[in-house]
């Protein structure tokens with residue numbers, strides 16, 4: 001569904017990605033793991049059109065999407081949940097969810113998807129009128145994922161959903177990521193530093209080190225390695 005070939009990205013004179021290649025089959029969960037600064041977020045940002053790709057290509061659904069703008073990708077069903085969540089802090093939970101559906105006008109479908117978000121993250125329903133910025137990190141992460149679901153994605157890219165979140169909530173968020181993949185058939189590209197957890201929920205994994213893929217294998221084999 002998503003294929004990255006020889007991706008090269010630089011920040012000024014600093015090269016952050018040196019020809020990264022990876023494949024994400026439809027309806028799978030694929031993880032990209034690696035230490036701080038390995039280039040995981042840069043890879044997602046390049047796929048999403050948030051930074052310029054200097055070399056290589058990104059193909060989605062058989063079409064070249066290299067350097068397309070983020071809003072064009074959301075319209076095609078490719079949605080990015082950024083590191084640090086980036087919820088609209090001054091808007092309520094309800095308003096954040098509706099912002100996720102910004103490109104849609106099917107009222108019934110939107111209402112159904114709001115219900116589905118409450119089904120997977122019941123806590124959001126309890127906090128509907130609360131300003132998103134006043135919620136805990138874990139709750140904001142739930143909201144960021146739910147907001148992305150409101151765009152009706154077919155492929156979801158999640159950047160470090162476990163970052164800065166209480167361990168109990170992390171497990172529950174990962175269970176819901178698996179549920180979203182199974183129940184809705186949404187393909188997931190998951191970026192994580194928590195390798196053990198990411199390899200438990202994914203089928204295939206890539207290990208990034210200083211801007212290059214060091215290792216790739218089934219998640220089961222990577223876990224044993």
Ligand code: ATP
Nearest residue numbers: 011014016034035036037038039040041042043193
């Ligand atoms: P982390 O988990 O810490 O976010 P990461 O694997 O996602 O790490 P990136 O954030 O993609 O890594 O960073 C890859 C490299 O690019 C690092 O060397 C980083 O310092 C550099 N980099 C990232 N963003 C910028 C920027 N805006 N300007 C300059 N260099 C950057």
